[in-house]
Amino acid sequence: MNKKFVIPMLLSATLIGGSFTAGSAYAIQADDSGNQIVKQLGVQKSLKYDKNHSVFAKKLGVNKKKDTNAINYVEQNKQKLNMKDPGKNLKIKRIEIDKFGMTHVRLQQSKNGLPVEGVEVIVHYDKDGTVQTVNGQYNNDIADASIDTNATISVDKALEQAKKAVSAPEVLDYDPTHDLVVYPFNGKNYFTYKVNLNFLGEQPGNWDVFIDAKTGEVVDMYNELMHANDYQPMKGMGTGVLGQKRELHISKKNDPKSGNGTMFYLKDINHEHLGGITTYDFKNEFDSRTNPLPGVLFTKKNNSWNDDYDRAAVDAHYNSEKVYHYYLDQHGRNSLDGNGMEIKSTVHYGSNYNNAFWDGRQMTYGDGDGQFMISLSAGLDVAAHEMTHGVTTHTAGLKYRNQSGALNEAFSDIFGALVNEDSWEIGEDIMAQESKESGRTALRSMSNPSKFPVNASYKPYGNGSGVYPKHMDEYYNLPLNLDNGGVHVNSSIINHAAYLTGEQIGKYKLGQIYYRALTVYLTPDSNFRDARQALIQSAIDIYGENSDEYKATKDGLDKVGITE
Incomplete structure (x- = not known):
């Protein structure tokens, strides 16, 4: 195994290990190189429990x-x-x-x-x-408490400080947003500007930065990289990354002014009350200054989507529609926000990029490096994972750190396995041949979490086994600069609980219970015990007290050590 392959292998062991850095949170894969930023800002690596x-x-x-x-x-x-x-x-x-x-x-x-x-x-x-x-x-x-909520510093100063803190590029892909909030953090109560910065690059970010509205200092920060009417709908055929033939909902348009005649687009306008399902090309770039997000709408002069370059886009487009129909057909949810928002995907992001992420607005997929991963859009469970982050954004809003962040990741994994019904593995369709031959056949396993190792730097914070945990006795007490406090690692405990329940009642009923908990009961700061209460109450709401579904939900949580 060569060095180039070993590095992403370690990264994947975090199972999308987000970090306290300008890496991609809400991603399928990320690094943990956050030490420099943590030291620079003087941010503590661990948190006191807030009140x-x-x-x-x-x-x-x-x-x-x-x-x-x-x-x-x-x-x-x-x-x-x-x-x-x-x-x-x-x-x-x-x-x-x-x-x-x-x-x-x-x-x-x-x-x-x-x-x-x-x-x-x-x-x-x-x-x-x-x-x-x-x-x-x-x-x-x-x-x-008596809290003075009169700001001393200006919005412009807060924005300047936030950009500096995360090394944001001069040109952002979206205008920054800001709100005044009271922020309980690390045992103290702060009056802050909450600034959101969203940008691409080799280390894309969807950062929430909390700037003290009195002093201008950075209090906290974390990365949540958790229609034109003249288009005519039609169907097309394409070939996916793994060679599957896909029937696609696309559109065409004839623009006489362009001189190109009729052009065909990966733009699905077939669904009533939906803003569309669209797939874009980022042309293997990182810099959005030359190719603004979401990129260029995938376009061809003919309705044949079978070229090698088309394959990542074909799968992203096809899988987005599959996930859309899962949420609509099984949960009555119209798109990620529940109100028909456009579902956007961008493919061919960067070069040799072993990652996919939700940036708060859309899904973005790398092509992989061909050694550890292939094009990440090939995975239906990957698409469902990222799109579920979108559902979470618009419902529970789970904070992307520590146990609430682990819940955020777990629900994305769980719905990834529910949409892709074939197995309880996550990412099995995006692993490169070399990776499979080395024994890494998926990113993680819900049925047997200990099947795969975690990042080597995480091992001292667990029980010494160095594998993904499946019980609270194996919980990783990671500092914030590693995986945002364990969002991609400790999520496997909830994953395993869902698997144990699902094996008893089936994936359909499991989805009903977990969807209700996510959308009805969980709140931004929910922890594992809160999730237990939410899941059990959801089972009671749907199936009744002391039902088999209630007992199976409780049993799954009991067996992983998430108790009262």
Whole structure:
């Protein structure tokens, strides 16, 4: 095995190991070279536990008047919920009604009218208007504290500091965004600008940077790289990376001004109430200044998508539609945001790039180096993994670090295995021949996590086995500069719990339970115990108390050590 092959092999052992660096989080594969940035900023490598406390209570009392004012209900039950002054500190974030007729009111904690980052409580009503469950997190320390929320530094200064902190390029692919938030971090409460910076390059980023609005210092940062009407719909045929023949929904257009006649595009406008499924070409570049994201719409002069260069695009386009239909047909979800947003994919990203990622807006796929990986768009489970990050972005919003980040990764893996029903392996279709011959037949295994090693630098933080964990006894207490605190490593514990449940009740029912937990009960700071409560409650909602599905869900979590 040559040196060039060994390096990505180690990286893959993190199972998409995101890092505290300008690497790609929400990726299928990434590095852990974050030490330089951590040292430069003086950011601690590990976190003190913040003072958010988990809230979970069932049937606190029947609301005789069926008062659907969720804030009033929480205020009336604040002592039972151990919440200080929720009536004046909570704001409605959104209200959703599900297919069972239940109403879910998601409440955002605030301070002086500003959101407290990541701290949410959800009140769940049955179809008769009676509260059944309250769950989420709340920060009593902030509720009691006196926090000055008058900014001293300007927005421009905050943006300048954020760009400098992550070494952002001068030209960004999207305009930066910023919000004033109260940020509980590392045992303290900060008043900050939350700045989001999104850019490409050899180390693409979707960074959230928290700048102290009083001093201008960097408090924290982490990488979440978690229609024209004249197009005519039609069908086409193409060949995928592994040689499969694919039927594609595409479009054509005749633009007399161009002189090119009729052109054909990987642009699916066949689905009602969907903004389209589109696939773009990044032409093996890293620099978006010459080829702005998402790239150039994949275009041909004929409706034959069988050239070698077409194959990555054919699979990305085909797999995107498969994942779209999974969420629509099995969960009634119209695209990643639930409201028909356009599904964009970009292929041929960079050179020898062993990675795929969701940047908060779209999916992007590298071609692999041919030794460790082939084109990553070949994997249906890879597409489902990345697109599920999009679903998570628009629902639970799980923070991409420590246990909430591990949940984020786990749900992407789980739905990757549910969409690609063939196995409980992730990434088996994107491994190069040389990699398979060495024994690396997939990126990770949900049925047998210990089948594959973790990155060698992670080994001292686990139980010494050096393999992916399948039980809490094997948990890796990684610092933040390694895999964002273990998001790609410790996710395998949840993965294995899902596998154990799925083997008892089947993949369809497993998907129903895990989808409900993700979209209805989880909040940005949810940890593994919160996930246990969310999953068990979801099984009860759908299949009933003491049902076989409830027992199987509980059994899977018990067997991996995620207990009460």
